[in-house]
Amino acid sequence: MTRAFLRAKPFYSTTPTLGQEGSKRYLRAYMLDLVGRSCLITGGSKGIGLVIATRFARAGATCTLVARHENPLRDAVSSLAKCRGQDHRFLVGDVGDRKLWEQAVKMNPGIDILVNSAGQSQTSLLLRTPVEEIDDVVRVNLLGAIYGTKFYFKEMARARRGCIINISSILASTGGGGSSVYAASKAGLHGFVKSMAQEASRFNVRINNILPGYIETEMTAAIRSSTRAEALLQTPLGRFGTAAEVADAAYYLATSEYITGTDLIVDGGYAC
């Protein structure tokens, strides 16, 4: 009995395999499963937003990038031309300005995936933060994502499909001295997503947040070396993340039809 058992082929050797051509086909299908999808990515001219756009364009999506400065947007759209998706374009404007969204919906209808990545950081104690800066941080990080969702949700609901991804921050959960307003603006996205997931699900529209820890971009290049060293000490994986690692999470949310109303943490263990 034991011998027969030992002689038996392991179960995996009898499992039919895809073969080389099959696995290539599978890979192609997997890599291209955003073909025909239109994405609008705020903060798409650089950093995390641009890497997400590149990832989506490689998977076949058409991307519209939004930011305030035209030249970096032009460069970003040119870089996307090397990817598979086509007709990438850009829109110049401030996400905290309602008029931008009115214009965006008119000029770019039919968006399937909205990524709210535009963000403004804060590196000062509340007592030293000018009120104008407080207004700006909340307006861009929180209102920008809310406006984008409000303006595109109507269309998505009508089309009975859509996916919204907000780039929040792990500081929304842990807090961080010197980032109180930033953390508050990102924490607001938590309640927003939980509520909107309830409103949007019956229209087959999903909405989620990604909470990155410290990621190597221009935003973190500006932080003081002592803060950087402290952040590294608090990150069990011992390094800052890459924008590509956040883009992996965005791609996962964009293609996971059963996930809504969640906060996906990508922080190297920072919040542990």
Ligand SMILES: NC(=O)c1ccc[n+]([C@@H]2O[C@H](COP(=O)([O-])OP(=O)(O)OC[C@H]3O[C@@H](n4cnc5c(N)ncnc54)[C@H](OP(=O)(O)O)[C@@H]3O)[C@@H](O)[C@H]2O)c1
């Ligand atoms: N890097 C990190 O460690 C980290 C960690 C957690 C969360 N996040 C979040 O991830 C998102 C992306 O950050 P990042 O590191 O990629 O930043 P980044 O490299 O500084 O890029 C920010 C992008 O947002 C655009 N932007 C800024 N303010 C805008 C506004 N009012 N309207 C329209 N576009 C605006 C910028 O272009 P213009 O300047 O031309 O407008 C740029 O394209 C942000 O929401 C940030 O809070 C970042």
